[in-house]
Amino acid sequence: MRKKLEELQNRIGELEKELEYTKNALSKTQIVCFPCIARKHNIQERLFTILDCLPAWIILLEPGGSIRFANQQFRKKFGNNLKNPCYLLIKECNQACSHCPAREVVKQKVPFEIEFQAPDNRTYQLYAYPFTDIDGSNLVLELGIDITEKKLLELENIRNHQLAALGEVAAGIAHEINNPINGIINYAQILLDEDKGLGIVEKIIKEGNRIASIVKNMLFLAKDTKGEKREFFLSDILYDTLELVQSQFQKEGIEVRTNIHDRLSSIWGNQQQIRQVFLNLLTNARDALNERFVGLHPEKWIEIAAQPCTNNGQPMIKVVFYDQGIGVAEDCLEKIWIPFFTTKPGSKGTGLGLSICSNIMKEHNGQIQFESVYKKFTKVSLYFPADIKV
Known part of the structure; x- marks a missing residue:
């Protein structure tokens, strides 16, 4: 009985030593981890600051159009209500776009580029890229640049x-106009002098139509x-x-x-x-x-x-x-x-x-x-x- 008690006491002593060792190790880990966590937080803050300073809007989208992240440029342009889907915020539509960049990226697994005009008539060049989030979910990263100017x-x-x-x-x-004009003048002179019939009238109409066609094309080229x-x-x-x-x-x-x-x-x-x-x-x-x-x-x-x-x-x-x-x-x-x-x-x-x-x-x-x-x-x-x- 005494022998078993001594063995139990020895085992308790060993466990106490192991517990003390574990506590010391945990304490050292905390000393190391807390600065790492703080450093990681600082890096994230710096990254968000950089994204907010970019002269372009950036969003992370789920395939259905829900927004997981939007930088300051996007929120400034389209509002802060990120619970709304992207097509409602960007295009003011109640349903997904027929040529949805996010859907194309998810489907093709390759970057996608498109130019579009927002409801305020500003023109944007949109770049969409496949993106895997830290939780493993497949998202779409969209970058929009205002190219109106x-x-x-x-x-x-x-x-x-x-x-x-x-x-x-x-x-x-x-020169092209001058020729049919001279023709019209000559044909008209013949009509005046000799009272000729339908053949010359048809030629006058033909030359007149030729002038009209040339002038029309010239005006069309000059038209804005x-x-x-x-x-x-x-x-x-x-x-x-x-x-x-x-x-x-x-x-x-x-x-x-x-x-x-x-x-x-x-x-x-x-x-x-x-x-x-x-x-x-x-x-x-x-x-x-x-x-x-x-x-x-x-x-x-x-x-x-x-x-x-x-x-x-x-x-x-x-x-x-x-x-x-x-x-x-x-x-x-x-x-x-x-x-x-x-x-x-x-x-x-x-x-x-x-x-x-x-x-x-x-x-x-x-x-x-x-x-x-x-x-x-x-x-x-x-x-x-x-x-x-x-």
Whole structure:
């Protein structure tokens, strides 16, 4: 009995030593952990301060649109009631957006980018990224940047370039109008002198309609539509733009070849901006041909083709401008999209044409591809989404 009691006392003593050791270890751990916790808290506070100072709004979203976090810029812009879903705060809609960036990110598992206009008419570039929270849940990180001023500057550049292009084709248009006017005067004189019949009247009407068409296209080019979009046919815009430059091309010995599909589907966009793209590319081709070939030459021609096609199953319309002009040197190909960069001699080019074309194509969810070999050819391919509102 005494032996068992001694064993029990010894065991109690061992347990007391273990308890003391554990207490000391715990005390040391607390001494180490408390500064770590404080440091972690300071890092979090610093991170939140940085996020609040950014000139962009940032939110963490659940796939359904609930907001887990929003920085100060977002709360300042859209309010502090983060219990409301993102589409109610941002778009003032009662249901999720039809092209929801968060849903696309969760579905595709890749970053997503979109441009949209808020109810107050401010324009935002939105970037959405997959994000895994510390609890393992799949969220979406959205970054919104206000690009309203940038868009206004782009529109102003487009407008200035339109006016410059209008001035460039004005001489050719004046010549084009002068011919039918002289025809009308002559036909009217014949009617007055000889009282001829219906044939001459028909010619007068034809020449009058020709003048009206040229003036209409010129006025359309000069018109400021401020980004208005509607449904139209690309083939109509192509033919109208060709009519504007036809006289100048003929005068300079440039042949225009067309291969335009007669049943192209309609597109949704800004007619004036698309006309500007076509006019820019035609002007570039004209300058390139004149630089390579002085006067008449059998290779002094430009071909415009427009055909339906598909891209990843999506119906598209492909428009190609091909010329055998001076082309672009290889070391300049990467610079052609940079604003104010030009390969044209002297003060002939502004360096804005291709940059504006690229921006307009992006605005229409389209693509522009540029191929060129110096002193051989230039090929510009445009891809437009068919039957889709952008």
